[in-house]
Amino acid sequence: MDTVGESGNRKGRPNYPVDFKRRLATSACEPGVSVSKLAQQHGLNVNMLFKWRRDLRAGLMAEAGPQSTHLVPVVVQRTPLLPVLPSATAPARPIEIVIADAVVRVSAGTDVALLQLVLQSLRT
Helix, strand or coil, X not given: CCCCCEEXXXXXXXXXXXXXXXXHHHHHHCCCCCHHHHHHHCCCCHHHXXXXXXXXXXXXXXXXXXXXXXXXXXXXXXXXXXXXXXXXXXXXXXXXEEECCEEEEECCCCCHHHHHHXXXXXXX
């Protein structure tokens, strides 16, 4: 058992190095390898090894690239403001109100009082 685990944030639970996890998860993915036996050989819980294998397959254990930060130059330029054009609105479409066997078509600008009178007469 060549685990180099450091004590984790909970008492008695080691934090295994990512390269160790990756190596075992890769071994567990090989055909013919018993994940249970591999976990037992390294003193691990088999569920932990299955999780590492899932993480490896999901790309969560990828090799870490260089951890450097680079600044790039940025140039801010003033551009002239474009004139704001009034937005084109779509022409209002009439709506249809169906009450029993009657159909009432209402266009934009219809008198509200007249519409109320028509609808009340259709309800009775």
